[in-house]
Amino acid sequence: MTRASARRRTAQGRRPLILVLPAVCGLAFLLLPLAGLLLRAPWRSVPDRLFSTEVGQALRLSLVCASLATVLCLGLGIPLAWLLARGEIPGLGFVRALVTVPLVLPPVVGGVALLLVLGRRGIIGRHLNEWFGVSLPFTTAGVVVAEAFVAMPFLVISVEGALRGADPRYEEAAATLGASRWLTFRRVTLPSVMPGVIAGAVLCWARALGEFGATITFAGNFPGKTTTMPLAVYLALETDPEDAIVLSLVLLFVSVVVLAALRDRWTRGVV
């Protein structure tokens, strides 16, 4: 590793200052707000604030919902990524663009869109309510749906990229040896793109954990049922900004751990 980095250094020669300065500014721009949170955190009262029932409730709910949303995204997202990467349907590029819409859609708009489709009077939600008595808004299931809607594109893009980079000859070899398509996918394709799946799942989970707009719009805000950490932060700001900072630190800590776990992938630029 050290020899490689030494070789890299000699190859690069002198760094152009014209790039270094904005690079440092960019880094400061990204890191200073986080440093501000750390500096302004009421460290002395952190334990008391963290171990209140509301915070515990919100944190537990956040972790559970983000994990369930990730499972939902894996179940639906991997097949979708496979279709986008391997499918031979006209207009696939357009479908790929559509899949990324939730990435750029303002989350609150995403929440309203979900209400219009899955709400009590929504296009599909109306029938869910009439036939099965199921109503998603204001339930924990609604939180999972809102988070999955916003986070799924991360997983799909990541897995699709890995599938495109995978060597199709292994799949062909498996097929010539008599493996069915399903067996080939399970035993050859999926293991070869596993790093992409894991990276996508982690990103997807982190995005679901921080989801605010779609959640509060679609699932509402009720402690223990739909109040996730970001919602708790938002409401804590109304009364006690210090509480909000402490809650934010928890989310920040989680993000840092997740990104540290992903570090190798970032530097190799696979994600």
Place this chain on the structure above:
Amino acid sequence: MIRSLSAVALTGAVAWTMVGCGSDKSSDPAPTDKVSGTVTVFAAASLTETFTELGKQFEAAHPGVKVVYSFGASSALAEQIKQGAPVDVFASAAPKNMQQVVDAGDITAKPVMFVRNRLEIAVPKGNPGHVTGLADFGKTEPKIALCAEQVPCGAAAKTVFEVAGVTPQPDTREADVKAVLTKVTLGEVDAALVYRTDVKAAGDKVEGIDFPEADKAINDYPVAPLAKAPNAAAAAAFVEFVRSDQAHTVFTKAGFDNP
């Protein structure tokens, strides 16, 4: 995390600017001196319609002035002001949030109560949940939306429930009164407690039901110019204008009471 913080900054920051449409009412207040430039107003979500209308009239009365708004929960707006947002005028839905800003030293003038508002039960058109009064809020069947207790409409709701002896069973506690109203408009909840003005503003999609306990939680709205207002002259003129007869015509039409 950053998303949720920026969401705070953004929920209130749906500021839209208006083009003055000439109205030659002769009753406009005499401006103390020539005002110009932009006047930035932070106002409670429940003032969205009336202040937007007043902004047009104010711009018509003072050519060359542009009124820019940020509407949101009074508590969030007060917090943004304490964090140094460059604001000229603050209009809050509760004296408490105004007091926070006064205590922080950002307002030195004496805030003036300019309107009052009362709570009303809002139900979707046709009243699908067959809600008749406050007692229904204590039952589990109807879906109920309330304001979070941290914001003025939630605090007022808490008071009326205490007076009525009802323990509410809400399905959601929204961050500001317009979010609650949206849930009613979309028919996602059977009933909600919002201000009478919100029911009026929602037009025919929402029906309002008055209830006697509302008298016990009248909301007074204070307004004041900021001590460090970037445009002090316009701030003073706008506060003056909000208290004028012309403005009160707008408020009364929207369902506000005079203080």
